[in-house]
Amino acid sequence: MVYIEEAHPTDGWEMPSNFKEGVLIASAKTFLQRDEAAKSCVVKLGIHIPAVVDDMQDSTERAYTAWPDRLYIVDREGRVAFKSKAGPFGFDPKAMAARLESLVPSSTR
Amino acid sequence: MRTFIKYAIPVLVVYIVLLSGLFVAMLQPPEVFGRIMSKLPTVAYFLFPFEPMWLAARRGRLKVGEPAPDFSLKRTDGSQVVRLSSFRGQKPVVLIFGSHT
Numbered sequence: 532m533v534y535i536e537e538a539h540p541t542d543g544w545e546m547p548s549n550f551k552e553g554v555l556i557a558s559a560k561t562f563l564q565r566d567e568a569a570k571s572c573v574v575k576l577g578i579h580i581p582a583v584v585d586d587m588q589d590s591t592e593r594a595y596t597a598w599p600d601r602l603y604i605v606d607r608e609g610r611v612a613f614k615s616k617a618g619p620f621g622f623d624p625k626a627m628a629a630r631l632e633s634l635v636p637s638s639t640r
Numbered sequence: 641m642r643t644f645i646k647y648a649i650p651v652l653v654v655y656i657v658l659l660s661g662l663f664v665a666m667l668q669p670p671e672v673f674g675r676i677m678s679k680l681p682t683v684a685y686f687l688f689p690f691e692p693m694w695l696a697a698r699r700g701r702l703k704v705g706e707p708a709p710d711f712s713l714k715r716t717d718g719s720q721v722v723r724l725s726s727f728r729g730q731k732p733v734v735l736i737f738g739s740h741t
Contacts, residue, residue, distance in 0.1 A: 532736045532737075532738065533713065533735055533736065533737045533738075534716070534738070534739060535737050535738065535739055536670060536671060536739065537739045537740070537741045538670075538674075538738070538739050538741050539674070539741040540674070540741055543671060543674040543675055543678055544673075544674035544675070544677040544678040545678065546741075549741060554740055554741050556739075556740055556741050558671060566714070566716065566718075568739070568740055569716045569740075570716045570717075571740065572739070572740035573716055575740070576740075580736075581715060581722065582715065582716045583713035583714060583715050583716070583722050584713060584714055584715075584716060585713060586713065589669075589670075590711065591709075591711045591713065591737075592670070592737070593669075594702070594709035594711070595700065595702060595709065595735070595737060596698055596699070596700030596701070596702065597737035598670035598698075598737070599670070599738070599739070600736075600737055600738035600739075601737045601738075602734070602735070602736055602737070603708070603734070603735040603737075604732055604733070604734055604735070605708040605724065605727070605732060605733045605735065606732050607727075607728065607729060607730065607731060607732055608728065608729075609707055609708055609710075609724075609725060609727075609728040610705055610706060610707055610708060611702060611703065611704050611705060611706050611707075611708050612704065612732065613704065614700075614702065614703075614704055616695050616698075616699075617694060617695055617697075617698030617699070617700070618737075618738070620691045620694065620695060621695060627734065631732065631734065634732050635731070635732060
């Protein structure tokens with residue numbers, strides 16, 4: 532997971548669902564704050580895959596047009612093999628899984 | 641008919657102006673767009689074709705088949721920096737972008 536700038540921070544576009552789920556996070560002003568939000572997210576959602584944190588220039592978010600969420604697969608040659616449409620509408624794990632299966636058949640894993 | 645035109649045209653013009661404004665907002669950096677959206681009434685989501693506009697505005701320049709932009713980012717546990725290109729020749733990498741909110 533690449534943890535990027537918040538989608539719905541308390542000081543930005545806050546949603547009713549943020550209150551419902553108790554996910555109230557201000558937009559990070561420092562890397563330390565973003566890192567803290569990422570750590571807490573990993574723990575609360577039980578994320579077991581490696582999680583990295585985008586820098587405060589949002590370099591990775593900008594390079595991948597990733598906000599608020601998006602899926603990519605990078606193949607062995609370092610090329611984009613899959614790019615979902617922009618989230619939340621385009622966030623399609625099934626399509627990603629199908630592409631991954633064609634790159635790395637589960638029978639060979 | 642004349643009354644219809646008298647009202648329909650201004651309404652249409654206002655609608656197109658607002659639609660264009662929303663699209664321009666979608667092209668702004670996420671935090672700017674978020675701040676704009678936080679000030680808009682909820683009815684804006686239903687008044688405009690939000691989803692197709694968003695998908696178009698956020699298409700991005702990166703295309704399938706192109707080299708993935710490299711990055712070196714810190715892991716949340718602070719243990720190490722992960723460099724995307726270090727996986728080259730090893731295995732494919734899935735990138736799941738997102739945040740808690």
